[in-house]
Amino acid sequence: xxxxxxxxxxxxxxxxxxxxxxxxxxxxxxxxxxxxxxxxxxxxxxxxxxxxxxxxxxxxxxxxxxxxxxxxxxxxxxxxxxxxxxxxxxxxxxxxxxxxxxxxxxxxx
Amino acid sequence: xxxxxxxxxxxxxxxxxxxxxxxxxxxxxxxxxxxxxxxxxxxxxxxxxxxxxxxxxxxxxxxxxxxxxxxxxxxxxxxxxxxxxxxxxxxxxxxxxxxxxxxxxxxxxxxxx
Numbered sequence: 001x002x003x004x005x006x007x008x009x010x011x012x013x014x015x016x017x018x019x020x021x022x023x024x025x026x027x028x029x030x031x032x033x034x035x036x037x038x039x040x041x042x043x044x045x046x047x048x049x050x051x052x053x054x055x056x057x058x059x060x061x062x063x064x065x066x067x068x069x070x071x072x073x074x075x076x077x078x079x080x081x082x083x084x085x086x087x088x089x090x091x092x093x094x095x096x097x098x099x100x101x102x103x104x105x106x107x108x109x
Numbered sequence: 110x111x112x113x114x115x116x117x118x119x120x121x122x123x124x125x126x127x128x129x130x131x132x133x134x135x136x137x138x139x140x141x142x143x144x145x146x147x148x149x150x151x152x153x154x155x156x157x158x159x160x161x162x163x164x165x166x167x168x169x170x171x172x173x174x175x176x177x178x179x180x181x182x183x184x185x186x187x188x189x190x191x192x193x194x195x196x197x198x199x200x201x202x203x204x205x206x207x208x209x210x211x212x213x214x215x216x217x218x219x220x221x222x
Binding site: 043044 | 159213
């Protein structure tokens with residue numbers, strides 16, 4: 001069956017460092033990947049979408065890569081801040097989105 | 110802009126009771142979705158509606174039914190609630206059932222005792 005795996009359940013980093021989150025997929029080839037942020041008690045909020053023919057996408061301090069050979073997406077937050085602390089979800093599709101379990105990021109001041 | 114609105118926000122049910130979770134969006138989106146989120150399990154798709162008049166099963170449809178009442182509204186019904194259905198339920202919508210962003214509601218926290 002289609003499977004999305006986010007390798008780390010939790011990730012702690014120091015403020016100012018780059019956070020790197022991993023998303024791997026197996027048993028299918030999604031046409032695109034999406035990344036969402038979820039704060040406690042709230043619904044997920046869309047951050048970035050990257051298509052299979054795109055290697056990299058950037059938005060302010062965020063960068064996403066899509067490697068169809070490795071079947072992997074990496075999500076980077078540069079110059080991380082305590083306000084970046086949240087759970088980040090990777091979603092892969094064709095239709096509809098299938099989500100990974102999420103990675104809880106804690107940025108320590 | 111309201112976006113995606115879910116009602117109720119919280120609900121406690123007894124085993125065997127039924128209830129309907131309501132979802133409405135004001136963005137004129139064609140596609141709508143119901144997910145459940147459990148600790149350690151992430152978001153799992155229950156049902157979705159790619160367009161008005163269509164519904165399809167997701168990963169975990171057992172014990173649930175849905176109705177796409179019109180373009181705005183997509184409801185989720187639990188006919189006979191079970192403790193295993195204790196979860197946080199999220200409704201989402203997107204412009205199409207393709208590579209576009211999804212907008213989520215604030216969630217309904219359901220406890221079945």
